[in-house]
Amino acid sequence: MELLWQNGQVVMQSQTQRSGHKKSKYDAVIPEHTRPPAAQPPPVNQPQNPQLFMQEDEMAAWLQCPLGDDDPFCAELLYTDSRNAQSNNTAANLPPISPPPPRLPIHPPPPAPRRTELPNFLHFSRMTNNNNNKSRYESEAVGPSGSKSVDSRFDASSNNASGGGRGLAATRTMSFGAAASAGKDAVTCETSLTSSTGDSSASGSLSAEQMSIQKPPPPPLPVEDRKRKERVADDAECQSEDVEFESGSGKKQTRGSSSTKRSRAAEVHNLSERRRRDRINEKMRSLQELIPRCNKSDKASMLDEAIEYLKSLQLQVQMMSMGCGMVPMMFPGVQQYMPMGMGMGMGMGMGMGMEMGMGMSRPMMPFPNVLAGSTMPTAPATAHMGPRFPLPPFRMQTMLPNDPSRVQATNQSEHMLNSLGTQNQNQSRVTNFADPYQHYFTPQQMRMQLQQNQAMPQPSSSKPSSSMGPENQESHQ
């Protein structure tokens, strides 16, 4: 048998009388009777929402009971006690009005997931002594917070019961909506307690009860509000539940789980590390796309190619800009310019080295070494005859078909030019400078080269480069 408070009086009721959660509530009410968890219909271990629901149920039950200023309060006390006893059985039960860990007023037996209004009622009963608003919040807080540690809640609940109103502030931030609705319900219940005595037969739906309770009194809050609040409450519950979880996790931490902290720190570190790596990989991929003819999948080789390509690109841009500036000038004028600008250009030097290397099989070894070594590691490798040079993959292997000036070098400078031109397929090479340019870059080298390059095996087209030749010769002589 269960002792139920109905209409302000304790009524003995059998467990079977009430619906699932209702009964549980009643059970909770009576300390002597501890309802077995099995009797409680709703799953005990429901998510936070159910907990709130449970609270609602309880609230409904309480609401049905006459909630006088004293009765509810006492009832709550009793409830809390009994509930604690009962809730112990149901781990999932959350105290209907339990602010975060600090205090759980009551652990409602695991009623079916109901609206969160019931708990409000419970709060409300206490509220009568306290601020209504506060109770609302509390009820909200209680609902969600109960999930984590029921036991702790239980302990606190006894304290909470008495201090239910006080705990409100803490839980105020929790589901406001639910609290509000609950509070309203509570109010309505209160007013309609007398009338709701008959409602004690807790139907499954708290709302129904609440509705009935509310109807008689002129609650400012319409049903829709309550529903809205319920929804809000639900959302709030979720939020509060999250808060609960967080608090729970925090509790877990505070419980001395330094290992948890460490593991979490390690996780965080791993995550950040992974994110960083992903970022880098992504950038590597984009870089790979930028580099033409890059078929390397290895990071190091890809970076190598990127470096080379970047250098060659820089050189090319330099050459072209110089060419832009030079072209308007006629050769004669250029002659004066070139020495200044070219002499220092490492790129130029490289270009020269390229030509040397590619060139030809001339004994210009010293030059290539000097020049090529600076930037073009492949320069020596390109010492092939012919228009095509084994340029590095990222080099632009474009023949220079229209290198008329390069063709047939009647004189060595022309050859140089041709070779440079063909070489020019490499971006960095920029050896396509006209002879004037060339030998201005490295006057000494050019001269030596020209002298050495007696017969350049230039298969290039036979353009009348003779014109260049004489010029070159003239210019650099």
Place this chain on the structure above:
Amino acid sequence: MSSRRSRQSSGSPSIKDDQIIELVSKLRQLVPEIRDRRSDKVSASKVLQETCSYIRNLHREVDDLSERLSQLLATIDADSAEAAIIRSLIMQ
């Protein structure tokens, strides 16, 4: 390189990491933007990003210069040496 075994998570790639670090530093030297900054705390991702943008800039410059050179080519005698030069430049 072997002495620079930093993270255990990487394990064998420690050597590669060193290589990569070197390459990244080389890249850093090439890219003027990063070079002029405080070069000690530039992350690899930042270097790569700057490299990408720098390469794009260079590409754009090359295109612009090619355009200009081709325009210049039109203005000068096609048989002149300058034309040849310009053509070579453009063909790069």
